[in-house]
Amino acid sequence: MELSNNSLLEILKQVIHPEHGKDIVSLGMVQELTVVERNVSLSLTLQKGNDPFASSIKKTCIKIITKNFGDNLNVDIKIKANVGAKPESPYKTKASVSRVKNIIAVASGKGGVGKSTIAANLAVAVAKTGAKVGLIDADIFGPTIPKMFNLELAQPVMLKEEGMELIEPVENYGVKILSIGFFVQPDNALIWRGPMATSALKQLIHQGAWGELDYLFIDLPPGTSDIHLTMVQEIKVTGAVIVSTPQDVALAAAIKGVSMFTSESINVPILGLVENMCWFTPEELPNNKYYIFGKDGCKKLAERMKLPLLGQIPIVQGIREGGDSGKPAALGNSLMAEAFDLLAKNLILEIDKRNLSIPPTRKVELKN
Numbered sequence: 001m002e003l004s005n006n007s008l009l010e011i012l013k014q015v016i017h018p019e020h021g022k023d024i025v026s027l028g029m030v031q032e033l034t035v036v037e038r039n040v041s042l043s044l045t046l047q048k049g050n051d052p053f054a055s056s057i058k059k060t061c062i063k064i065i066t067k068n069f070g071d072n073l074n075v076d077i078k079i080k081a082n083v084g085a086k087p088e089s090p091y092k093t094k095a096s097v098s099r100v101k102n103i104i105a106v107a108s109g110k111g112g113v114g115k116s117t118i119a120a121n122l123a124v125a126v127a128k129t130g131a132k133v134g135l136i137d138a139d140i141f142g143p144t145i146p147k148m149f150n151l152e153l154a155q156p157v158m159l160k161e162e163g164m165e166l167i168e169p170v171e172n173y174g175v176k177i178l179s180i181g182f183f184v185q186p187d188n189a190l191i192w193r194g195p196m197a198t199s200a201l202k203q204l205i206h207q208g209a210w211g212e213l214d215y216l217f218i219d220l221p222p223g224t225s226d227i228h229l230t231m232v233q234e235i236k237v238t239g240a241v242i243v244s245t246p247q248d249v250a251l252a253a254a255i256k257g258v259s260m261f262t263s264e265s266i267n268v269p270i271l272g273l274v275e276n277m278c279w280f281t282p283e284e285l286p287n288n289k290y291y292i293f294g295k296d297g298c299k300k301l302a303e304r305m306k307l308p309l310l311g312q313i314p315i316v317q318g319i320r321e322g323g324d325s326g327k328p329a330a331l332g333n334s335l336m337a338e339a340f341d342l343l344a345k346n347l348i349l350e351i352d353k354r355n356l357s358i359p360p361t362r363k364v365e366l367k368n
């Protein structure tokens with residue numbers, strides 16, 4: 001393919017803006033395009049003053065140009081704001097979480113320990129106390145919160161407040177919810193690089209019309225990743241809850257999760273551990289306990305690390321059924337609900353202790 005303005009424009013039509021769902025050429029973002037021998041220069045004009053996708057779009061443009069016309073090109077791309085677009089002030093951009101009293105990260109060292117199940121039921125149980133509760137599904141590549149809340153077909157609406165575009169959270173069971181799962185087809189996989197995923201998280205945080213909340217839970221992906229770092233850089237996290245099973249493999253990973261949050265550079269307090277799948281109890285035999293993954297592993301770890309054990313949640317068929325049907329087990333007054341109610345009570349106590357004993361967490365400034 002011959003290098004020219006027209007051929008470049010055709011290639012750049014393959015670059016789609018994630019928020020608008022249209023290519024950057026059709027959106028009028030590609031301007032000042034010039035080609036001189038093997039030198040290509042252009043500007044990407046943003047549609048709004050502060051576009052979180054700008055950096056990832058620029059990288060995608062460079063990649064697709066060099067892929068089609070050779071690595072020996074000199075590609076210069078400048079990012080410019082539309083003259084008519086007013087940059088969003090830091091206060092307005094972050095105003096949606098400025099009225100949230102406590103932000104709680106729910107994390108796990110590895111996948112498969114039931115972290116999202118705990119996050120969903122914990123949010124419902126805390127909401128049952130009369131508190132104002134929100135939940136962000138930050139598990140960008142595997143969002144399950146919409147299904148657990150019977151909201152797979154939900155479509156959040158956009159609203160404007162003081163000239164800023166906000167996303168209205170969807171509410172169910174007394175919990176305000178935002179998830180990337182609301183913006184993609186349930187059967188579609190998200191094939192995103194790190195910058196796109198972290199940009200999506202920033203939008204869920206800062207463009208969510210959260211209003212006044214007592215507690216905002218963030219269901220994180222398993223392990224430690226860009227998502228975790230982005231979170232602690234963007235907001236002041238009150239504390240983290242670590243979910244694990246009693247199994248040695250899960251506990252080893254949980255230790256790494258604790259280590260990440262308590263490291264000198266991040267310094268987010270650990271509010272406590274939750275031992276999930278602590279034993280199997282048939283609902284028809286509530287006094288029987290079968291320790292499938294080992295006994296008291298998380299309890300012993302909490303004692304060793306001098307951390308609170310917030311609760312022990314057994315394997316009960318109803319908890320799984322509640323997640324699959326979109327009716328969390330924490331609803332109602334069953335024995336399962338009582339376990340989550342106790343977990344919520346213990347967590348609230350630990351949050352109050354933390355807020356009385358140590359200063360608020362600062363946002364993290366990491367040096368490359």
